[in-house]
Amino acid sequence: MSFIDKVKEMLGQHPDQAKGGVDKAGDMVDDKTGGKYADKVDKAQEKAGDYIDHSSGQGQPNTDQAQDGAQDDQGGRPGQSGS
Numbered sequence: 001m002s003f004i005d006k007v008k009e010m011l012g013q014h015p016d017q018a019k020g021g022v023d024k025a026g027d028m029v030d031d032k033t034g035g036k037y038a039d040k041v042d043k044a045q046e047k048a049g050d051y052i053d054h055s056s057g058q059g060q061p062n063t064d065q066a067q068d069g070a071q072d073d074q075g076g077r078p079g080q081s082g083s
Helices: 003-013 015-033 038-056
Strands: none
Touching (some): 003 015, 003 038
């Protein structure tokens, strides 16, 4: 089992803790940067929360992504291997 698979499994089993960790990390980034990137951090936190919900089966898949599988299952950009 790859590292990515282990992380995905962990996120699926503990979505509330994962979301709490994302929020805490975002708050720390805001503190360290004086809020300079707050809008970008908020957007990243939202996307991470959506991914966690989708991975754990709590939410609906994000319909903003292309339906043709433009992104691989590793959560990376098209053309990147997840390893």
